[in-house]
Amino acid sequence: MSAQLQSTTSAQSIPSYLHADDLGPWGNYLRQVDRVAPYLGSSSRWIETLKRPKRILIVDVPIELDNGTVAHFEGYRVQHNVSRGPGKGGVRYHQDVTLSEVMALSAWMSVKNAAVNVPYGGAKGGIRVDPRTLSRGELERVTRRYTSEIGIIIGPNTDIPAPDVNTNEQIMAWMMDTYSMNQGQTATGVVTGKPITLGGSLGRREATGRGVFVVGTEAARRTGLEIKGARIAVQGFGNVGGIAARLFEEAGAKVVAVQDHTGALHKSSGIDTHALLEHVANTGGVGGFKGADPVSNDEFWTIESDILIPAALENQITEKNAAKIKTKIVVEGANGPTTTAADDILHDKGVLVIPDVVANAGGVTVSYFEWVQDFSSFFWTEDEINQRLERVMREAFSAVWQVASDNKVSMRTAAFIVACKRILMAREMRGLYP
Numbered sequence: 001m002s003a004q005l006q007s008t009t010s011a012q013s014i015p016s017y018l019h020a021d022d023l024g025p026w027g028n029y030l031r032q033v034d035r036v037a038p039y040l041g042s043s044s045r046w047i048e049t050l051k052r053p054k055r056i057l058i059v060d061v062p063i064e065l066d067n068g069t070v071a072h073f074e075g076y077r078v079q080h081n082v083s084r085g086p087g088k089g090g091v092r093y094h095q096d097v098t099l100s101e102v103m104a105l106s107a108w109m110s111v112k113n114a115a116v117n118v119p120y121g122g123a124k125g126g127i128r129v130d131p132r133t134l135s136r137g138e139l140e141r142v143t144r145r146y147t148s149e150i151g152i153i154i155g156p157n158t159d160i161p162a163p164d165v166n167t168n169e170q171i172m173a174w175m176m177d178t179y180s181m182n183q184g185q186t187a188t189g190v191v192t193g194k195p196i197t198l199g200g201s202l203g204r205r206e207a208t209g210r211g212v213f214v215v216g217t218e219a220a221r222r223t224g225l226e227i228k229g230a231r232i233a234v235q236g237f238g239n240v241g242g243i244a245a246r247l248f249e250e251a252g253a254k255v256v257a258v259q260d261h262t263g264a265l266h267k268s269s270g271i272d273t274h275a276l277l278e279h280v281a282n283t284g285g286v287g288g289f290k291g292a293d294p295v296s297n298d299e300f301w302t303i304e305s306d307i308l309i310p311a312a313l314e315n316q317i318t319e320k321n322a323a324k325i326k327t328k329i330v331v332e333g334a335n336g337p338t339t340t341a342a343d344d345i346l347h348d349k350g351v352l353v354i355p356d357v358v359a360n361a362g363g364v365t366v367s368y369f370e371w372v373q374d375f376s377s378f379f380w381t382e383d384e385i386n387q388r389l390e391r392v393m394r395e396a397f398s399a400v401w402q403v404a405s406d407n408k409v410s411m412r413t414a415a416f417i418v419a420c421k422r423i424l425m426a427r428e429m430r431g432l433y434p
Contacts, residue, residue, distance in 0.1 A: 018099070018100055023100060024098060024100035024101060024104070025098075025100050025101045025103075025104035025105070025314055025315070025336055026100040026101075026103045026104045026107075027100075028104060028315075028336060028339060028340055029103075029104040029107045029108065029336075030051060031340045032340065032412070032413075032416055033047065033050050033051060033416070033420070035413055035416070036413055036416040036417050036420055039407060039409075039413075039417045040417070040420060040421060040424065041421075043420070043421055043424035043425060043428065044424075046424045046427050046428055047420075047424070049081065049083075049423070049424065049427050050081070050107070050110075050420060050423065050424070053078050053079065053080045053081075053103055053106060053107070054079050054080060054081055054082060054121075055078070055079040055153060056076070056077075056078050056079075056099070056103070057076065057077045057078070057149075057150055057152075057153055058074065058075070058076055058099065059074075059075045059076070059077075059146065059149035059150060060072055060073075060074065060075075060149070061073040061074070061075045061127060061142060061145050061146045061149060062145065063138060063141040063142050063145055064141070065138055066135050066137060066138060073127050073128060073129045073142060073146075074127070074128045075125070075126065075127040075128075075146045075149060075150070076097070076099055076102045076124075076125055076126050076127075077091075077102075077123065077124075077125040077150040077153060077154070077159070077161075078099075078102045078103050078105075078106040078123060078124050078125070079106065079121065079122075079123045079153065079159055080103070080106035080107045080109065080110045080121065080122040080123065080124075081107075081110040081121045081122050081423055081427075082121035082123075082158075082159075083121060083423055083426040083427045083430060084113070084114060084119055084120065084121055084422065084423060084426045085113075085119040085120045085121055086120055086121060086155075086156075086157055086158050086159055086160055087106075087109075087120070087121045087122060087123030087158065087159035087160070088109060088113060088118075088120035088121065088122065088123055088159070088160050088162070088364060088367065088368075089105065089106055089109040089122055089123040089124040089125070089161070089162065089164075089364075090105075090124060090125070090161065090162045090163055090164025090165075090167065090193075091124075091125035091126060091127075091146075091161045091162070091163070091164055091167050091171075091175075092105075092124075092125070092126045092127075092164035092165035092166060092167060093126070093127050093129050093130075093131045093142075093165070093166040093167055093171075094126065094128070094129075094130070094165050094166055095128060095129060095130040096128070097126035097127065097128045097129075098128075101126070101314070102124050102125065102126045103124075104314075104336060105124040105126075105314075105335055105336070106122050106123050106124035107122060108122070108335055108336060108356065108357055109121075109122030109123060109124055109364070110122025110419070110423060111357045111415070111416060111419040111420065111423075112356070112357040112358075112360075112361050112364060112419070113361075113364060113419075114418070114419035114420070114422040114423050115357045115358055115361065115396055115400065115415045115418055115419040116358070116361045116364070116365055116392055116393070116396040117392075117395075117396065117422070118361075118364060118365060118368045118392075119368075120160075120364070120368065123159050123160075123161075124164075125146075125150065125161055126164075127142065127146055129142060131166045139171075140174055143171050143174045143175060143178070144174055144175075144178045147174070147175045147178040147179055148178060148182060151178075151179055151182055154179065154190060155179075155187070155190060156187055156189035156190050156371075156374075156375075160189065160190060160191060160192060160367070160371060161175060161190075161191045161192075162191060162192045162193045162363070162364070162367050163193040165313070168193075169193055169194055169195045169200060169205070170195070172191045172192070172193045172194045172195075172200075173194055173195055173198055175190070175191050176188060176190055176191050176194055176198060179191075188374045189371055189374040189375055192204070192367035192368075192370045192371055193363075193367060193370070194370070199370070199373070199374045200370060201366055201367075201369055201370035201373055201379070201380075201385060202379070202380070202381065202382035202385055203366055203369075203382045203385035203386055203389065204363075204366045204367065204370055204385075205239065206239075206243045207362040207363045207365065207366035207367075207385075207389060208239065208240045208243070208333070208360050208362045208363035209239065209240045209241070209242065209243025209244040209246075209247065209311075209333070209362070210243060210244075210247060210362050210386065210389060210390075211359070211360060211361055211362015211363065211365065211389065211393050212240060212243075212244040212309060212311070212331055212333045212359055212360060212362065213243075213244050213247040213248060213251075214362070214389070214390050214393040214394065214397075215331060215354055215358060215359050215393055215394075215397050216244070216248070216307055216309070216329070216331040216354070216359075217251065218393075218394055218397045218398075219307075219329050219331065219352060219354050219397070220306075220307070220329065222401060223328070223329065223352060225306055225307075225328060225329070227248070227251050227252060227253050228251070228252035228253070229252065229253065229254065230248075230252075230253040230254070230306040230307060231253070231254055231256045231304065231305040231306045231307070232245060232248045232249075232253050232254065232255045232256065232305060232306070232307050232308075232309065233255075233256060233257040233258070233300070233303055233305035233307070233308045233309065233327065234255060234257070234258050234259075234308075234309045234311060234333075235258075235259045235260070235300065235308075235309065235310045235311060235312050235316060235334075235337075236259070236260055236310065236311035236312030236313075236333065236334060237258050237259075237260045237276065237277075237280055237285075237286050237311075238260070238280075238311070240311040240333040240334070240360065240363075241258075241260075241309055241311030241312070241333055242273070242276075242277050242280065244309055244311065244331075244333060245258070245273045245276075245309075246273045246274065246277060248307070249270070249273045249274075253306075253307075254269065254270030255270055255271045255273050256268055256270060256271070256303065256304075256305060257271075257295075257300055257303040257305065258271060258276065258286050258292075259286070259297060259300040259312075260280075260285050260286050260287075260312065261285060261312075262283075262284065262285025262286055262287030262288070263285065263286055263287035263288075263294055263297075264286075264294065264295045264296065264297050264299065264300040265286055265289060265292035265293065265294060265295065266292060266293050266294075266295045266299070266300075266303055267291070267292035267293060271291060271292045272291050275289075275291055276289055276291065276292075279291075298321075301317075301321045301324050301325055302324045302325075302326065303326070304326040304327070305326070305327045305328075306327065306328050306329065307327065307328065307329045307330075307331060308325065308327040308329070308330045308331070309330075309331050309332075309333045310330065310332055310333060310334050310337035310338070311333030311334050311337075311360075312334050312337065313334060313337070314334060314335055314336035314337055315336065315337070315339055316334065316337045316338075317330070317337055317338040317339065317342045317346070318339045318341065318342050319339065319341040319342055319345060321342075322338075322341075322342035322345035322346055322349075323345055323349070325346065325349075325351070327351060328351065328352065329351070329352045329353075329354065330346060330351055330352070330353045330354065331354045331359045332353070332354060332355055332356035332359045332360060333356075333359060333360050334356065334360065335356050335360065336356060337356065338353065343410070343412060347410055352411065353410065353411060353412060354397075354411055355411055355412035355415050357412075357415050357416070357419065358393075358396055358397060358400055358411070358415050361393065361396065362389055362393060365389055365392050365393065366385060366389055369385055369388060369389075399418055400414045400415045400418055401414070403417050403418055
C-alpha cells in the first residue's frame with residue numbers, strides 16, 4: 001500500500017477481508033476519495049460512508065456440468081451505497097473477477113449515478129468464471145443459480161442488476177425470469193438491459209457507446225477540437241468502443257487505431273468501422289481484419305490520436321504506458337481504465353481526461369429510463385430515448401466542467417466532488433437509524 005494511502009486512509013477504512021498491502025482496484029477508489037476530501041466542506045464528516053460498502057454478499061454457485069460433474073464458482077454482489085436510491089450496477093462474468101474489483105466497481109457506480117444525477121445508489125456483481133468454457137446450457141444454469149443466491153438482496157426497489165463484461169440481454173432475461181419465478185410474479189424491473197420483448201428499452205444496447213460519443217464531442221467543443229477529421233483510437237471494440245467508434249466516424253472523424261484481446265490495428269487514413277464491426281461479429285475480435293495494418297499491443301499506445309477511448313477493462317493505462325500516449329483527450333469508456341499514477345502523468349502532459357463516471361454513464365442513464373418505463377408500462381421511442389440521454393449527458397458534463405474550472409482541478413476530481421457531495425448530503429439529510 002502506498003505511503004500516500006496510508007497517510008490519508010485510516011486503518012479502519014480497510015476491510016479486514018482485504019489484504020492491506022494489496023487493495024487492488026478498491027485501493028484506487030480510496031485514493032480518488034481522499035483527493036476530494038478537501039473540497040467536501042461540512043459533508044466531509046460523513047466521508048467514511050464512502051469508504052465502506054454497505055453490504056457485501058459472497059455466494060457459492062454450484063452447477064451440474066454437461067458431463068455430469070459438479071462445478072463450483074464464486075459469485076459476488078456488493079451494494080456500496082443506497083442513500084440516494086436502489087443499488088444499480090452490472091454483473092460481469094470473468095475468470096479474473098475479485099472482491100476488490102467488484103467493491104471498487106460498485107463504488108464507482110455510486111459516484112457515476114450521483115454525477116449524472118440519476119436517483120440510484122451504487123452496486124455491482126460478478127462471477128469468477130470464464131464463460132467461454134461453458135455451453136449455453138451451463139451458462140444458463142450458472143446465471144439462474146447465481147440469481148437465486150443473490151435474490152435475497154436484489155429487487156426492483158432495492159438493487160437492479162444489468163449487463164457488464166461478458167453478460168448480455170439473454171443473461172438478463174434469465175435473471176429476470178429466475179427472480180420472477182421465485183417471487184411468484186413477473187418482475188420486469190428487477191434488471192435492466194433486457195430484450196425489448198421483456199420490457200427492455202429501445203436505445204439501451206447503444207447507450208454507453210453513444211454517451212461516450214456525446215461527452216467526447218462536448219469535450220472537443222470545449223477545447224476547440226474539430227471532430228471532422230479528428231483521429232480516434234479505441235481500445236476494446238465491443239458494445240461500447242465499437243458503437244462509439246462508429247458514431248465518431250459518422251460524424252466525420254477517422255478511427256486510426258483499435259485494439260482488443262485478439263490484437264491491434266492501425267490505419268492512418270481511417271478504418272472502416274462498419275466493416276470492422278461486421279468482422280468482430282463474425283470472428284469475435286479485431287484480429288485478422290484485412291482493412292488495416294496489424295501492430296503490437298504496445299505500439300497501439302504510441303499511435304498519435306486526438307481522442308483516445310479506453311473501452312475494455314480497468315487498469316489499462318498505467319504508469320508503464322501513460323508517458324507513451326500521444327493524444328489530446330482521453331474519454332474513458334471502460335470502468336477504471338486509468339490508474340491514479342497514470343492520471344497524474346497524463347495531467348502533467350496536458351492530456352484532458354474525461355473520467356469513466358461521466359463518460360460511460362450513458363448505459364446506466366438509459367437503464368434508468370428502462371426501469372421507469374417498466375414501472376409505468378409505457379415505452380418511449382428510440383429518438384425520445386436518445387434525446388433524453390444526450391440532454392442528461394451534456395448537463396452532467398457541463399456541471400463537472402464548471403466545478404473543474406472553479407476549483408482548478410481535473411475532471412475526475414471535479415466529478416467526484418459533484419457526486420460525493422450529492423451522496424453525502426443525502427446521507428446527512430436521512431440521518432442515522434436507529
